[in-house]
Amino acid sequence: MSLVPGGRVIEPGSALKFETGDWRSFRPILDREACIDCMTCWIYCPDDSVIVNDGKFCDFRMTHCKGCGICAKVCPKKAITMVLE
Amino acid sequence: MSKSPTRLTSGHRLCAGCGEGIIVRQVLMATDKPVVVSNATGCFEVSTSIYPYTAWNVPWIHTAFGNAAATCAGTEAAYQALKRQGKIKEDVRFVAFAGDGGTYDIGFQALSGALERGHQMMYVCMNNEAYMNTGIQRSGATALGASTTTSPAGSVIPGKVGYPKDLTMIVASHNIPYVAQVSPHNWRDMIAKCGKGFECKGPAFINAMSPCPRGWRTDPSDTIALALLSVETCVWPLYEVENGNYRLTAESAKIAEGKLAKRPLTDWLNAQGRFKHLMKDKWRDLIEDAQADIDKKWERLQKLCKL
Amino acid sequence: MEHKDIAINGDSAIAMAWKQINPDVCAAYPITPQTIIVERFSDYVADGEVSTEFVCTESEHSALTLCIASAAAGARTVTATASVGLGYMWEMLGIASGLRMPLTMAVSNRTLSAPINIHCDHGDAMASRDAGWLMIFAENVQEAYDNAIIALRIAEHKDVQLPMMTCLDGFILTHAIERMTPIDTHDVKEFVGEYKPVYPLLDLKNPVTYGVMDSPDFFYEHRYQMKMAMDAALDVTEKVFKDFAKMTGRKYSLVEEYKCDDADYVAVCLGSTFGTMKATVDILRKEGKKVGVMMPRLYRPLPSKDIAKAVKGKKGVAVMDKFMTLGGYSPLYEDVVASAVCLDKMPEMYSYVYGLGGRDARVDVLKTVFTDMIDKKAKKVNYLGVKL
Amino acid sequence: MPLFAIERGLDLNMELCWHGRGGQGVVTANEILAETAIREGKYVKAFPEFGPERMGAPIRAFTRISSDLIRVHSQVYEPDIVIVLDPTLVGKVKSITAGLKKGSVVLANYSGSSKELSEALGTDVKCYAVDATKISTEEIGKPMANTSMLGALVKVSPIVSFGSLEDQMTSKFTGKLPDKIIIKNLSALKRAYAEVK
Numbered sequence: 001m002s003l004v005p006g007g008r009v010i011e012p013g014s015a016l017k018f019e020t021g022d023w024r025s026f027r028p029i030l031d032r033e034a035c036i037d038c039m040t041c042w043i044y045c046p047d048d049s050v051i052v053n054d055g056k057f058c059d060f061r062m063t064h065c066k067g068c069g070i071c072a073k074v075c076p077k078k079a080i081t082m083v084l085e
Numbered sequence: 086m087s088k089s090p091t092r093l094t095s096g097h098r099l100c101a102g103c104g105e106g107i108i109v110r111q112v113l114m115a116t117d118k119p120v121v122v123s124n125a126t127g128c129f130e131v132s133t134s135i136y137p138y139t140a141w142n143v144p145w146i147h148t149a150f151g152n153a154a155a156t157c158a159g160t161e162a163a164y165q166a167l168k169r170q171g172k173i174k175e176d177v178r179f180v181a182f183a184g185d186g187g188t189y190d191i192g193f194q195a196l197s198g199a200l201e202r203g204h205q206m207m208y209v210c211m212n213n214e215a216y217m218n219t220g221i222q223r224s225g226a227t228a229l230g231a232s233t234t235t236s237p238a239g240s241v242i243p244g245k246v247g248y249p250k251d252l253t254m255i256v257a258s259h260n261i262p263y264v265a266q267v268s269p270h271n272w273r274d275m276i277a278k279c280g281k282g283f284e285c286k287g288p289a290f291i292n293a294m295s296p297c298p299r300g301w302r303t304d305p306s307d308t309i310a311l312a313l314l315s316v317e318t319c320v321w322p323l324y325e326v327e328n329g330n331y332r333l334t335a336e337s338a339k340i341a342e343g344k345l346a347k348r349p350l351t352d353w354l355n356a357q358g359r360f361k362h363l364m365k366d367k368w369r370d371l372i373e374d375a376q377a378d379i380d381k382k383w384e385r386l387q388k389l390c391k392l
Numbered sequence: 393m394e395h396k397d398i399a400i401n402g403d404s405a406i407a408m409a410w411k412q413i414n415p416d417v418c419a420a421y422p423i424t425p426q427t428i429i430v431e432r433f434s435d436y437v438a439d440g441e442v443s444t445e446f447v448c449t450e451s452e453h454s455a456l457t458l459c460i461a462s463a464a465a466g467a468r469t470v471t472a473t474a475s476v477g478l479g480y481m482w483e484m485l486g487i488a489s490g491l492r493m494p495l496t497m498a499v500s501n502r503t504l505s506a507p508i509n510i511h512c513d514h515g516d517a518m519a520s521r522d523a524g525w526l527m528i529f530a531e532n533v534q535e536a537y538d539n540a541i542i543a544l545r546i547a548e549h550k551d552v553q554l555p556m557m558t559c560l561d562g563f564i565l566t567h568a569i570e571r572m573t574p575i576d577t578h579d580v581k582e583f584v585g586e587y588k589p590v591y592p593l594l595d596l597k598n599p600v601t602y603g604v605m606d607s608p609d610f611f612y613e614h615r616y617q618m619k620m621a622m623d624a625a626l627d628v629t630e631k632v633f634k635d636f637a638k639m640t641g642r643k644y645s646l647v648e649e650y651k652c653d654d655a656d657y658v659a660v661c662l663g664s665t666f667g668t669m670k671a672t673v674d675i676l677r678k679e680g681k682k683v684g685v686m687m688p689r690l691y692r693p694l695p696s697k698d699i700a701k702a703v704k705g706k707k708g709v710a711v712m713d714k715f716m717t718l719g720g721y722s723p724l725y726e727d728v729v730a731s732a733v734c735l736d737k738m739p740e741m742y743s744y745v746y747g748l749g750g751r752d753a754r755v756d757v758l759k760t761v762f763t764d765m766i767d768k769k770a771k772k773v774n775y776l777g778v779k780l
Numbered sequence: 781m782p783l784f785a786i787e788r789g790l791d792l793n794m795e796l797c798w799h800g801r802g803g804q805g806v807v808t809a810n811e812i813l814a815e816t817a818i819r820e821g822k823y824v825k826a827f828p829e830f831g832p833e834r835m836g837a838p839i840r841a842f843t844r845i846s847s848d849l850i851r852v853h854s855q856v857y858e859p860d861i862v863i864v865l866d867p868t869l870v871g872k873v874k875s876i877t878a879g880l881k882k883g884s885v886v887l888a889n890y891s892g893s894s895k896e897l898s899e900a901l902g903t904d905v906k907c908y909a910v911d912a913t914k915i916s917t918e919e920i921g922k923p924m925a926n927t928s929m930l931g932a933l934v935k936v937s938p939i940v941s942f943g944s945l946e947d948q949m950t951s952k953f954t955g956k957l958p959d960k961i962i963i964k965n966l967s968a969l970k971r972a973y974a975e976v977k
Contacts, residue, residue, distance in 0.1 A: 003610065005553060005617050006492035007136055008591050009601040015096030015133070015140035023101060039087055043272050044309055046106030048095045052087040064095035068102035068298075069306030082306070119596045123461065124603075131605045139601035144593040146464050147603035148457055148487050155454035158447065159419065159461025160593060166416040166445035166467050173594055195457070198450030399815040399824060425830070511830065532853075564853050568827035569814040664853040671851040750830070754854045 016064075020047065024067030026082040028060050034079035041071035041080060086114055090142065097140035098132040102305020104295035104312065105129045105211045107269040109182060112209055112291070115279030119143070120178045121160050125153035125187030128218040129211065151191035154199035157181035157206045165205075178283050179206040184295075185226035186216040189252050200259040200288045207282040207289040213297035214249070221300040225250045228320075229375045230368070231359045233300070238362035243371055248378055256290045257326045263289040265325035265334075270312035274335040278325055285327075294321040302358020311356060317345070318353040319383040324390065331389040341387050350376045400572050402533045402565035403428030406472060406498045406558075409540035410444075411436045412580040416467035416587070419447040419458035423477040424510050425562035426500035430472065452477040456484040456497075463493040464602050466592025468544070470495065474562060475502035478516040482523070488555045489524025489618065491602060492590075494547040495555050497525075498540060501663065501714075502562040503749045511750020512562040514662060514714040517691075518723050524618055526556040526625055527692040531648075531666045533570040536560035538642060541575065544584045545632045551624040553590060559691075561664040563750070579639055622693040629690050646695035647702050648687045651677065655684030657765045658703060659744075660728050661712040662687055665753050669712075672758045683762045688727075699731040706739040708765040712776075714747040721773070740765075746776035792822065794939055795856040796843035799876050800865035803835040805926030809865070810841045812930060816940040816948040823850045838866075838873055845939050861937055864888035865925050867913065871900045880905050887936050887976070889913055889925045894977055908936050910976035912968075919968035920961070927965045931972035942973060 004010055037057050042050040049061040050071065060071075072080040092113040099106050105128060113120060124130040124147045133140040134147060148156045157179050167173045183192055188210040196208060215233045216222040223236040227245045232238035236245040257264045262285040265278040275293070282289030296311040298304065303311060315321035316336045323337040332338075339345035351372065354360035363372055400408065406429045410418065422430045430448070437446040445467075449455040452473050463469045473481060478499055488495065504515040517527065526546060530536040539558040547556040560566060575583075591600045606614060626646065633644040650670045652658050659669055666687040676683050686702050688695055703709045711729070713722035721729075725743040732738050744761055747753045757777050764770040796813075800806035807828050814826035822845055829840040842856040858879040864870060867890050876886070884905045889912035890897045898907040910932040912925035920927075927949065934942050946966055953962045 003613055003617065004591070005614075005621070006490065006602070007604045007606050007610070007614050008491075009134070009137060009139040009604055010591060010598065012139065012599040012601070013091070013094040013142040015135075015138040016094045018096040018098075018135075018138050020096060020098065042087055043111070044107055044269070046099060046101075046103050046110075046308075047097070048091060048093065048106075048110065055087060061095055066101035068308070069304075070102055070107075070308055073306045074309050121465070121593055121596075130603075134601055134604040136604040136606045136610050139604065141601050142599055144596065144599045145601045146461055146593060148460055148491070149483055152454060152457040152484075155449065155457035156461040158454075159417075159458035160465045162417050162419065162445045162447050162458060163462040163465030163467035163469075164594060166443070166462075167465075167594060169443060169445075170416070175596055177594070177596070194451060195454045198454055201450070202447065397818055397821075399811070399818045399826075401827075510832065561853075563827070563830040567830060568825055568853070569811060570825050570850070571818045571823050667851040668853050752854050754857065755852060756857075 019063045020066050021063045024065060025085055026067040026069060027062070027085055028065065028067070028069070028071055028080050029083055030057065030060070031079045034077045036077055038076060040074050040076060044070050044074050046070065089114055089117065092120070092141070092143045093133065094140045094142060096138065098135060099128060100299050100305070102298045102308045103128070104213065104269055104297065104308050107308070108209070108211050108293045108295055111269060111272050111275045112180065112279045115276045116178050116283040118178045118283070119175050120180055123147070123153050123157035123160060123179070123181040125181070125183030125192055126150035126218070127184040127187055129182055129184070131218060150187055152195045153181040153183040153187055153192055154196040154208055157208065158199045158202070158204040161204045161206050181206060181208045183208070183210055184218070185210060185212040185214060186224045189225035189250055197259065200256065200261050200290065203287050205287065207279070207291065209291045209293060210252070211293050211295040213295040213300060215300050217297050217300045226252065229378070230363050230371055232362060233359070243362060243368045251382065253292045260329065261290065262287045263325070263327055266292045266321060266323055268294040268312045268316050268321060268323060270309045270316070271323065271335045274323055281325070281327065300359065302361070303356065314348070314353055314356060317348045318350055319347055319379055320350070320353050322383060322386055324386060331386070331392065333387070333390050341390070350379055397571050397573050399569050400533060401428065401567050401569050402536045402560045403500060403567065404432050405533050405537035405572055406540050406560070407432035407436065408574065409537050409580070410470055411442055412575070412577045413470070413541065413544065413584055414442045415444050415470045417445045417447070417459070417462040417469045418471060419449055419455045419462065419469070420471045421449050421452045421455040421473070421477060423452070423474050425502055425566040426472045426474040426477070426498065428566065429498060429500070452480040453484060456481040456488060459495050460484060460488045460491060460493050463495045464491060464593050466589035466594045468587035470497070472498040472500065474500040475516045476505055478520055479504055482520065485520055485523035485525060490614070492553040493555055494553050496540070496543040496547055497555065497557050499557050499559045500562045500566045501559050509749040512564050513748050513750070517557065517559050518715040520557070521692060521723060524554060525692060526552070526554055526690070528556065528558050528690050529662045529687065530558070530560045530565065531664060531687065533565055533568065534572045536565055537572060537574070538636065538640070541580055541584060542632055542636055545635070546625060546629050548587065549628045550590070552621050552628050554618065554621050554625065559663065564664045575640060583635070583639055625693050626690070626695060644689060646688065646690045647698040648689050649702055650685045652684035652686055652702055654682055656682045656707040657710070657762055658684045658686060658706050659710040659712055659761055660686050660688070660724065662691060662724060663714065665712065665714065665747065668753050668755060669758055672755050672762070675755065676759065676762055681762060681766060694727050694731065696731040699728055700734055703728065703732050703739055704735055708740045708742065708770070710742045710744050710761045710765055710770065712744045712746055712761065716745045716748060742770045743773040744776050745774070751777055792845065792847045792939065794845045794860045795858065796845070796861045796863060797856050797859035798841040798843070798863045798865065799869050799873060800839060802837045802839050804865050805924055806839060806841045806865055809926035809930055810843055812945070812948060812952065813843060813933070813940065815952065816944045817845045819948055820940055820944050822847055825850045825853065829855065838869060840875070860884055861933070862886045863929060863933060865929055867891065870897065877901055877903045885936060887929070887932055889929060908932065908976050910972050912972055915971045915975065916968050919971060920964045928968045928972035931969035932976035935973045935976050945969065
C-alpha cells in the first residue's frame with residue numbers, strides 16, 4: 001500500500017491540484033487602466049487567487065477563484081467588475 | 086508582503102467569501118519566522134486538509150475539536166525539549182486556529198489551561214458566532230436574537246436567548262502578555278497585533294471577527310464590509326491588552342475620540358439574514374436590550390482603556 | 393553485571409523507568425492510583441535528574457492531546473493515567489493510534505465510576521481495548537517496570553508505530569512495595585536507543601499535514617494499515633522480548649503459561665492475579681490436581697494462535713475477567729473463546745467475573761475456579777465472590 | 781535471644797498485619813521493614829489497605845516476607861504477626877485478632893503487661909507488649925511509635941536482623957532528616973528492642 005500511514009500528507013500545498021474555479025458563477029474582470037496595483041484585492045482574497053508579480057497585479061488565478069466578489073467590493077478604484085460566467 | 090511565501094495555498098474548500106481564509110492569510114503574514122500550525126476541528130480544518138490534499142505549506146496538525154490549545158502546546162513542548170537538546174536550531178513560532186465553538190465552548194478548558202501554563206504560543210479564535218461547520222448551531226459566542234438551527238427564530242422565542250460571553254475579557258483575566266480583538270477588514274491592525282502576539286514572551290490570544298456568508302445569510306462579496314460594520318457599531322471593538330494595559334485601536338480608537346461616528350446596532354442587524362426576524366414590532370424591546378448591552382460593554386471598555 | 397535489588401512500589405518503578413529513559417516530553421494529569429508516578433517524576437524534573445519537558449496539564453484530555461502533538465512534532469513522549477482519566481482521554485486514544493503516534497502510557501488500572509471507587513479492576517483498560525493501542529499487562533512490580541521500558545521498543549518499531557499502554561494493577565502493584573532488580577541506566581538507554589521520529593512536524597523543510605479529513609475512499613485503508621501494524625506487533629514483541637532477555641535474563645512470552653503442559657484444567661487471567669493464581673495452582677498441585685494458569689502478557693494485539701495452542705486439549709478453561717461486560721460476555725472470555733474456535737475440539741469454556749472494584753482476589757476463593765471445574769459445578773458464566 | 785523463635789529455618793515465609801491510625805507512620809514502618817528485608821536478600825510485598833481514610837482513622841497494612849519469590853498479591857488474612865501501633869485500638873478494633881492461627885503472635889504498643897494485653901484482646905495467642913508511646917515520647921520527643929515498634933518487632937521475631945534495621949534506617953533518612961533526629965529514632969528502636977515483653 002502506498003498511502004502514508006496515519007493519513008499524513010507529506011506533499012505540502014497539494015491542494016493547488018484541486019481546482020475550485022468551477023465553483024464560480026461570477027468571474028472578476030480587471031480594468032487594467034483603472035488598477036493602481038494597490039494590492040487591496042490580494043490582501044482580501046480568501047483563496048489566494050490574485051496573482052501578484054513584483055508588487056504588481058498580474059492576473060486572477062481562475063483555476064481557483066470561487067467568484068466571491070470581495071475583490072470587486074474592496075477595490076478603491078472600482079477597477080474590478082463581476083460578470084456572469 | 087506580497088513577496089512572502091504562500092503558507093496557505095489556493096484549492097482549500099472554504100465557502101466563497103469566507104472570512105477565515107482572509108484572516109489566516111493575514112495572521113501568517115505577521116511573522117517571517119517558521120511556523121507550526123495547530124487547528125481545532127471546524128470549517129477551516131476540514132476545508133484545508135481534505136485527504137489526499139493539503140492546502141498547507143507549513144507543518145500543520147489537527148487532532149480534535151476541544152483541544153486546539155493543548156495540541157499547539159504539545160508541539161511547543163516538543164520544540165522546547167528538542168531545542169534544549171540542540172536537535173533543532175530554528176526559532177519557531179507556534180499558532181493555533183479555532184472557531185468560536187472550539188474556543189468559547191468545548192475548547193475553553195484546554196485554552197485556559199494552556200494560557201495559565203504559559204506556553205510560547207499564539208491562539209487565534211476565528212469567531213463567526215456559531216457552529217458553522219456542522220450547519221449553523223448556536224455557540225457561546227452567538228449574539229442575542231440570532232437565528233441558528235439550534236436557536237431558531239420561533240413564534241415564541243426570537244432566536245438565541247442571552248448575550249454572548251465576552252471571551253476576550255475572560256482571556257485577558259488570565260494576565261497573559263498579549264490579548265487583542267481584530268477584524269480582517271483592517272489588515273494593518275490585524276498584522277500589527279499578530280506581530281506582537283508572535284513576538285511577546287508567553288502566550289498570546291487573538292480574537293478575530295469572521296463573517297460567515299452562509300451562517301449570517303449575507304452576500305459573499307460583503308464579508309469585508311460586514312467586518313468593518315461590526316467595528317463601527319461597536320459590536321466588535323478593536324483593542325489590545327498588552328501586559329495588562331488596555332488600548333483601543335484603529336476605527337474603535339477613532340470612535341472613542343469622536344472622529345468617527347458610532348453606528349446604531351440596527352445597521353448591523355439589518356445587514357444580515359440571521360437577524361431578519363427581529364425587525365418585527367414585537368421584538369423591538371429585544372433590539373433595545375441588545376443595543377443597551379453593547380453600549381454598556383463599550384463604555385466599560387473605554388474606561389479600561391483610560392486607566 | 394551485578395545489580396542491587398531495591399524496594400519499590402509499582403508507580404515509583406514506572407517513574408524510575410522514565411527517569412532512565414529520559415523522554416523528551418511527558419504531559420500528564422494526576423489521578424489515583426497513578427498519582428505517585430507523576431509525583432515521583434515531578435521530583436526528578438525538579439531536581440534536574442531528567443531533561444524532559446514536563447507539562448502538568450489541566451485534564452487528561454489535554455494531557456493525551458499534548459502527548460499526541462508532541463509525538464507528532466518528533467519528541468519521544470510518555471504519559472500515565474488511570475480509571476476515569478483514561479475514560480476522559482477516550483476521544484484522544486483513537487486519535488493517538490489513528491495518527492500512528494508511538495507514545496507509551498502507563499495505566500494504573502482502576503475501575504470506572506459509578507459509584508465512584510478508587511480500587512483495582514480492569515474496567516478502564518477493557519473500555520479502551522479497541523482503541524488501536526497495544527496493551528501489555530504486568531504480574532508484579534518488576535514486570536510493570538520492565539514493560540515501561542520494553543513498550544518503547546515495540547511502539548516505536550517502524551513496522552508498528554502505534555501507541556502502547558502498559559497496565560499495572562492499581563494499588564495491588566502501584567502502591568505495594570516489592571523487591572525489584574533495576575536495569576543499569578546505561579543499559580536502558582542502549583536498549584531503547586535514540587528516538588527516530590517518522591515524518592516529524594518539526595522537520596520544517598518537509599512540512600507535513602497531520603490529522604486530515606478522510607473520506608470513505610481512504611479511511612478503510614488507513615484502518616487496514618493499523619491492522620497490519622497490529623499483526624506486525626506480535627513478531628516485533630517477541631523479538632523485543634528476546635533482546636530484553638539477553639540484557640536482563642528475564643524471559644517473557646506473548647502468552648505466559650504456568651504448569652499448563654500436563655494440566656487438564658487451566659485458567660486464563662491478566663495482571664497481578666496471575667501471580668496469586670500461580671500460588672493457588674501450587675497448592676492444588678500438592679493435592680494432586682492437574683491444573684495450570686496462563687496470562688496473555690500482550691493483550692493487544694491478542695496472541696490468538698498462542699492462546700489456541702495453550703488451551704488445546706484441555707478439559708476445561710476458566711477465563712477470568714476483572715471486568716464485567718453488562719449485557720454480554722466479558723472481553724477476555726470472548727477473546728479466548730474466539731481464539732479457540734480454530735481448534736478441532738473446543739475445551740469447555742467458563743467465564744469467571746471476579747475482583748470488581750477492588751474485591752480482593754484471595755487464594756481460597758480462587759481455588760474454587762479450579763475445583764468447580766473439576767467437580768462439574770462451574771456454570772457457563774460465574775460471578776466469583778459476589779455476595780447475593 | 782529472640783522471644784519468638786522462627787522454626788521454619790531458612791524457609792522464611794511470614795505474613796504480617798499492621799494496625800494503626802492514619803498519620804502514625806504505619807506505612808513508613810512497613811516501608812522500612814520491607815527495605816530492610818530486601819537489603820537482606822529476602823522477597824517482600826508490603827502495602828497499606830487502600831481507602832479514602834484520612835488522618836486519625838484506623839488503618840491496616842500488610843507485609844509478606846519470604847526467602848522465595850512472592851506470588852500472592854491479596855491482602856493478609858491469616859497473619860503470623862499482628863502489630864498494633866496505637867494502644868487505643870486494643871479491644872476496640874475487632875479485626876486485630878481476626879485470622880489468628882496456632883503460632884501467631886500479637887505485638888502491641890501497650891502500657892500494660894502482655895497478660896493484660898491478651899485479656900484486653902480476648903485472645904490466647906502469644907502477646908507482647910511494649911510502651912512505644914512512652915519510649916518514643918522520651919527518646920524522640922513526640923509520640924511517633926512506629927520506629928519503636930520496629931525495634932520491638934525484630935526482638936519478637938527476627939524476620940530481619942536488628943543491625944540491618946539500624947543500617948536501613950540510617951541510610952534511608954540520612955540527608956533527609958537531621959542527624960539528631962535519626963539518632964533519637966535509633967535510640968527508640970534500641971530501647972523498644974530491650975523493653976518489649
